[in-house]
Every structure is written in C-alpha cells, then in structure tokens.
Amino acid sequence: MSRGNSHPNLVVLAVYKSHINKGMWKGFCAPYGVTTQATTCEEAKTHLEELVELYEEGLKKYNYPKHLVFQELQDVEDNKVLKLVWKEVTRTLGQKMKEERNFIEFTKQSNEGSLKLDGGIVSFYQPSFVMQT
Amino acid sequence: MAVPTNIKFKDYVKVVKLIAARKFDSFSYIKKRGSARRFDFIKNEKPLMQVVHEEKYIYSKDFKQTLEKLEVTEEEFRSYF
Numbered sequence: 001m002s003r004g005n006s007h008p009n010l011v012v013l014a015v016y017k018s019h020i021n022k023g024m025w026k027g028f029c030a031p032y033g034v035t036t037q038a039t040t041c042e043e044a045k046t047h048l049e050e051l052v053e054l055y056e057e058g059l060k061k062y063n064y065p066k067h068l069v070f071q072e073l074q075d076v077e078d079n080k081v082l083k084l085v086w087k088e089v090t091r092t093l094g095q096k097m098k099e100e101r102n103f104i105e106f107t108k109q110s111n112e113g114s115l116k117l118d119g120g121i122v123s124f125y126q127p128s129f130v131m132q133t
Numbered sequence: 134m135a136v137p138t139n140i141k142f143k144d145y146v147k148v149v150k151l152i153a154a155r156k157f158d159s160f161s162y163i164k165k166r167g168s169a170r171r172f173d174f175i176k177n178e179k180p181l182m183q184v185v186h187e188e189k190y191i192y193s194k195d196f197k198q199t200l201e202k203l204e205v206t207e208e209e210f211r212s213y214f
Contacts, residue, residue: 054170
C-alpha cells in the first residue's frame with residue numbers, strides 16, 4: 001500500500017436528535033465525514049447506512065486515499081456529539097478488552113457494537129478490510 | 134443549519150455535471166441503493182467524492198459541500214440556471 005493510502009481502524013455511525021435544528025434527526029459517520037438529516041430517527045439511520053455503503057464502495061475503488069478516508073466533520077453539533085459518542089465507544093471497547101484475557105482471542109473478535117445515546121443510535125465497527133488478517 | 138434549499142435535486146445534478154465537465158479531468162454520477170447518490174470528481178489523478186441523498190430539494194449542508202468541492206461560489210453555481 002502506498003503512503004497516501006490508509007484504512008480506518010474503526011468506523012462510527014451516529015444518529016441523534018438535533019437541538020439546533022428542531023424536529024430534525026441528524027446523522028454522521030466518522031472518520032469519513034459523511035452526514036445526513038431526516039425528520040425521523042429511522043429515516044436518518046437508513047439514509048446514513050446507504051450513504052456510507054456507497055462511500056465505502058468509492059473508497060475501495062480508489063484504494064483508500066487518506067484524504068477521502070479521514071475527513072473532519074464540518075458541523076459544530078456533529079462534532080459535539082462525536083465527543084460524547086467517542087467516550088461511550090471507548091468505554092464499551094475498554095470493557096471488552098478487560099473481559100477478554102487473551103490478546104489473540106480479543107483480536108479475533110469482531111469489535112462492533114451499538115448503543116443508545118440520548119434517544120439516538122450509535123453503531124461502530126471495524127471495516128471488513130481491517131478484519132481480514 | 135441543515136435545511137432544504139430552493140434548488141430542485143434534478144437541477145442541482147444538471148449544474149454539478151456542467152461545472153464538473155469544465156473543471157475536472159473526469160466525473161461520474163453513481164446512483165445505487167435507495168436514494169443514495171455519489172459524485173466522483175478526478176483532477177490530476179486525485180479523486181474527490183461526495184455522497185448525497187436524493188430528495189426533492191438539495192439540503193443546504195450538502196449544497197455547501199458541493200460548492201467547496203467544485204470550488205465555486207453560490208452565485209456562480211446559480212448562474213448556470
């Protein structure tokens with residue numbers, strides 16, 4: 001792989017009710033910087049999953065260039081939520097690491113999960129290209 | 134704030150195609166699952182991508198990102214209508 005290409009270790013998708021844009025549900029995917037918005041949580045989740053799938057197809061097509069893989073979120077509210085989400089994700093993964101005594105066994109596990117956060121939905125996963133060892 | 138613009142999605146796509154044809158070496162518009170759509174822009178072998186949801190009107194947040202990718206102002210973009 002060339003220096004300009006890289007795979008993310010973890011991908012996070014989050015959908016939350018916006019406090020700024022009343023009545024709207026917003027969603028984002030980090031580190032890709034993909035975002036969406038909808039009037040219901042379920043709709044935002046579906047939109048986001050479809051967008052991320054299409055984005056990952058593009059990443060594969062161009063062999064994961066860093067400038068497309070790692071994109072900052074532009075929205076202030078998305079960034080605030082990402083900080084909260086990140087705390088929860090690290091807590092969940094940290095717990096999994098504590099529970100698994102064997103390092104090799106831990107690395108074999110699919111480190112994915114989902115959690116509820118303030119009425120919204122958060123899911124995280126290691127992309128399949130990372131899982132292939 | 135993310136709100137729909139007054140630009141219809143089909144008009145938005147037409148203008149993006151026009152500008153991309155002038156500014157980029159190659160361009161593709163990919164329609165796939167559901168209403169997710171992807172623009173691929175390539176200049177000097179460097180790819181840029183944007184994914185958007187097809188709605189009746191383009192959302193302001195997506196529109197702003199498109200302007201950045203195309204390196205045009207809103208006025209320039211609207212001048213194509």
